[in-house]
Each structure stands twice: as structure tokens, then as C-alpha cells.
Amino acid sequence: MGELLSLAGQNLLTPMILSFALGLFAAIARSELSVPEAAAKMMSIYLLFAIGFKGGVAVAGHGLDEHLIAAMLGGIALSFLIPLLAFGLLRAMTRLSPLDAAAVAAHYGSISIVTFVTASTVLSAQGIASEGYMVAVAAAMEAPAIVSAIWLAARSGGRTGQVQMDARLWHEILLNGSIVLLVGAFLIGAVTGEAGLARIDAFVVAPFQGVLCLFLLDMGIVAGRGLRTARKVISLGVLSFGIMMPILGATLGLGVALLIGLSAGGAALMMTLAASASYIAVPAAMRVALPAANPSISLTLALGITFPFNLTFGIPAYTAVAQALIGE
Amino acid sequence: MQTHSAKRVEILIEAPLELRLTDALEAAGIKGFSVLPVLGGAGRSGRWSREGQVGRTGMVAIICVIRPERLDTLLEAAFAVVKPHIGMVSIGDVQVLRAERF
Numbered sequence: 001m002g003e004l005l006s007l008a009g010q011n012l013l014t015p016m017i018l019s020f021a022l023g024l025f026a027a028i029a030r031s032e033l034s035v036p037e038a039a040a041k042m043m044s045i046y047l048l049f050a051i052g053f054k055g056g057v058a059v060a061g062h063g064l065d066e067h068l069i070a071a072m073l074g075g076i077a078l079s080f081l082i083p084l085l086a087f088g089l090l091r092a093m094t095r096l097s098p099l100d101a102a103a104v105a106a107h108y109g110s111i112s113i114v115t116f117v118t119a120s121t122v123l124s125a126q127g128i129a130s131e132g133y134m135v136a137v138a139a140a141m142e143a144p145a146i147v148s149a150i151w152l153a154a155r156s157g158g159r160t161g162q163v164q165m166d167a168r169l170w171h172e173i174l175l176n177g178s179i180v181l182l183v184g185a186f187l188i189g190a191v192t193g194e195a196g197l198a199r200i201d202a203f204v205v206a207p208f209q210g211v212l213c214l215f216l217l218d219m220g221i222v223a224g225r226g227l228r229t230a231r232k233v234i235s236l237g238v239l240s241f242g243i244m245m246p247i248l249g250a251t252l253g254l255g256v257a258l259l260i261g262l263s264a265g266g267a268a269l270m271m272t273l274a275a276s277a278s279y280i281a282v283p284a285a286m287r288v289a290l291p292a293a294n295p296s297i298s299l300t301l302a303l304g305i306t307f308p309f310n311l312t313f314g315i316p317a318y319t320a321v322a323q324a325l326i327g328e
Numbered sequence: 329m330q331t332h333s334a335k336r337v338e339i340l341i342e343a344p345l346e347l348r349l350t351d352a353l354e355a356a357g358i359k360g361f362s363v364l365p366v367l368g369g370a371g372r373s374g375r376w377s378r379e380g381q382v383g384r385t386g387m388v389a390i391i392c393v394i395r396p397e398r399l400d401t402l403l404e405a406a407f408a409v410v411k412p413h414i415g416m417v418s419i420g421d422v423q424v425l426r427a428e429r430f
Contacts, residue, residue, distance in 0.1 A: 168348070284344040291412040 012316045013222045014125060017119055019213040020311050023220020028227060035218035042116075042148025043215040045181065050204040052182040056189020056222060057197045058109050058132020067260055068133045071270070074256040075137040078274050079144035082249055083109035087152050088226050089245065094237040096297065098156030102149045103293035107246050107302045109145025110278035111138055113178055114219060115307065119272040119315045121212055123265045128319065136272075139183050141273055143173050146285050153290055176281050219307070223306035226304030233296045234305070242305030250318050257322070264319075264326040271318040276310055277302035339390045340366060340404055346388050349409045351423040353392065356361045356405035360430070363387040367416035371414075387415070393422060395430050 026033040059068075066209040090101040116138050123130050189196065197204070199289035230239070253274030256265035286293060343351055346363060353361055364386040394402055399419070410417060424430060 172344075287342050287344045287413070288348075291414075295414075 003028075009031070009117045012233065014122060014310065016121060016209065016216050017315075020118075020220040020276055020308070024080075024222075024224040024308060025160060027221045027224025034221060035214065040215065040218045043211050043218070044178075047084060047106055047208075047215060048113065048116050048178055048181045048226075049185045050208050051120060051184030052191035052201075053204055054133040054187040054197070055078050055132040055135030056191070058189075058191055060193035061187075062132065064133070067131065067262065068136070068197075069261045071131065071133065071249050071262065071266070072140050074260055075141045075270070076144050078252055078256060079141040079250075080112070080148050081094045081109075082252065082274065083145045083148035083152065085227060085248065085252075086245055087149075089241055089248075090238075092103045093241055094235060095263065096238065097132040099290060099293045100180065100297055102153035102156065103295075104241075104292050104298045106145050106149030107211070107277045107279065107282045108249065108306075109148055110143070110173050110272045110282045111282070112139045112276035112278055112307060112310070113138060114215070114303070115272055115276040115310050115315070116269065117212065118216065118311060119269055119318070121209060122319065123268060125209070126319070128265040128323070130265060130269050131262060135182060135186050135270045137270070138273055139179050139186075140289070141282055142179055142278070143178075146289070148174060149286070150289055153293075169285060172288075173281065173285050176284075178280060180232055196217075196258055216311070223303055223308050226300050229296075230300050233294075233300050238297065238301060239305060242301045242308055246277070246314055247308050247311055250275035250321075254318075254321065254325070258325070262326075264322045265289055267322040267326055268319040270312065271322060272315060274312055275306075275318065277306045279303040279307065282306060329425065331423035331425060333396060334393050334422050334424045334430050335396050335429075336420045336422040337394065337399070337402055337406070337414065338418050338420075339372045339392075339410060340417075341390065341410055342413055343386050343388050345393070345409060345413055345415075346390070349390060349406060352405045352409050353390075353402065356401050358392055358394065358398070358402050358405070360394075361392040363392055364391065371416075392423060393430055394420050 023033070025031075083102075086105035086108040087101050090096050090104055091098070094101070096104065116134075120130065120134075121201065192199075234242075250271040252272040254267060256274070257270040262270060279299060283295060283302075284301055288296060339349065350361065350363065365391050369387075374413070392402060403419075406417065
């Protein structure tokens, strides 16, 4: 247990996590510190490209194995199933309506790519190897949760007009910018391999952690602002859910990782994916599909509670648990 | 200088609905509109601000200036998209200089 805490402590004291904490503090203390919206968007494009490209290069170097298909299927199954668990918990622990609970559940079944990028970087900094194809698993886990949530909303008696799903929304979900960029960069990395990386490594490797620090500083500010408004929309039950759900999700992710036989790094990433909640792709999809659901509850929970929890305590804990159970 | 009567329709709508609405307007023959970002505000759900919004959330304002006789066509097309969503539609009487452009 002492070793576990020591590992978690080491993972916590990284420039990335501390930058996030700085942003969180600045927002809560109502500092005027802010990152221009366009700069934040540019940094997110850079991070998605870099993480996708490096994942592709890793796959090109080690080749594909049977674990890739198993990890993809495991990730998709998690994304379908986690909303069912989240919905049940929300209905038991809170007074949220079925529609609001379904919308929140969609966020928790999908993933936060920023949390995934941070976990990947923390693992690299610790010298813990992980499967490069986890980038593709992350992309595959974005959408299935939306299907589960819409089914939950419809099953719970969503009236006509409360649940709206059409081909155009599917197109927007499956081809949203972050998925296209992540998968595209992954394929570019897989095709060009080490030779491709050698040509652009000064751009995608060396500056990566510094850019991530600035991006997480901004995310800390965003999360801090979310936390400031949290007390207006979040009850104690909903708050407890925001902490409990990532732990349950990570436990399910660990189970899938053990079943598949992922490395310690791969297991930590699968736990992180299962524990994280979407706050970019799913909120937009839910506004179209479930317009009557209250967007402030799900966004505040995902961004103001679960995202900071995963970054500060979750990722270090998931990494430590995966290492303790699977080894180096 | 001669001016002409027109209707100015302002639709505040959630950002993810922007393309659906502008496509519906174009399909109804409304070829001219402007899309503006909304920085923040307050309404039935309380205060909100664009600060802290991630992705395609927040609100946008879509503004059309049209000939009065086209108002019903525009409203029917817009309401088919806007009705179930958070937002606001307002209509005002305005004067324009070059009527042939509307």
C-alpha cells in the first residue's frame, strides 16, 4: 500500500498535473488569467495530431496483434455498458429526471481525449510502455455511449420531440473533428512509421509536454469556472456520482484490460478511458438528440468534477494499480 | 434618401444547431443571413458565459433581414429546427436602403 501511494505521489507531481492545478486555482481565486480561445484550439489540434501520430508509429514498429481487435471490442463494449451503470446509479442516488440521467450517462460512457493524452504522457514520463493502438481504442469509444443513452431516454418514456436522432447527427458524431484528426494522424503514423517520425520528431516529440502543460493550464481554468458554478446545479448525490463513477468505470476498464492481457501501461490507459467523461463530442450530440435535458448538469459534472478528479487522483491511482497488478 | 420597410429576425440558438438552422433557411429560399457568436447572457436557466465553454457548445445569433412578405416562410422553416431547443426568436421592423437586395 505504501508503494502504491508513493507511485501515485510521483505521478501527481508532474509539470502537467501541477499546471492543471494552477489553472484550477486561478479560476477559483477569480484571477484574470486566461488562454485565448484560438490558442487553446490550436494546442488541442497539435496534441491530437501528435498523440495519434505517435500511436500509429508505435503500431508500425511493433505490428498489429490479436490484442488490438480484443482491445477495440472491449473498449466498445465498455462504452455501450457504462451508460447503463451510470443511469442506474444516477436514478438511485439523485433526483435527476430519466432524460437528464440519460444525458449524463452518455457523457460517462464516452471518453475525454484530453484525459487520455495526459495519462499517455504521464506513462511516458514514468518510462511505462503502453500499446500504441490504444489511440484507436480511444476513438472507437467516443460514440457507442450515445446510442445507449438515447435508448435509455426512449425506454424511460421520452415524449415525442424529446429524443431526436437522425442520419445527420450520426454523421456529426462519427466524423467529429477530434475523431477525424486522431484517427487520421494515427493512420499517417502507421503508414510512415519511424522514418516519418524522424522527419517531424522535433515538432511532435520535444515540444509535446510543454504544450500539454499550457493546454492543461487552460483546462484547469475551464474546470475551475465549472466548479464555481457547480453548487448552483449540483446536489450532494450528483457530486458523489461524479467521484464514484470514474472509480467504477476504471474498475470495469481494469477488468477488460486483465481479460485481454494488456500491459500495465495499456491497462492504465484502458482504466483512464473507462473512467473519463466526454465534455466535447457528447455535449454537442446531446443538445441535438436530447434537447430537453439540462446541459449544465452533465457539463458541470464531466468538466468540473470528474475531469479534475481523474487528472489529480485518478490517473496516478490507475497507473499505480495497473503496475501493482500487472507489473512493469 | 429613400428607405424601404423590412423585417429583421434574430434567432439565438445553441451552437450545435447552427448548421441545421442555416441549412433550413437556405432550403426555404432565405439566402442572406449573418451568424454572430454570443459571448454570454442570462435566461430561464440562469447566467451563462462563453468562457469555460468547450467544443461546439454555447449560443450563436443568426440574423436575417428580409422583405415583410417572406416572414412567414422564414419563421416556418426556422421553427421546425428551433422549437424544442433553448433559444429565442425576435422580430423587428427596420428600414433598409436597397430593397432589391432583400
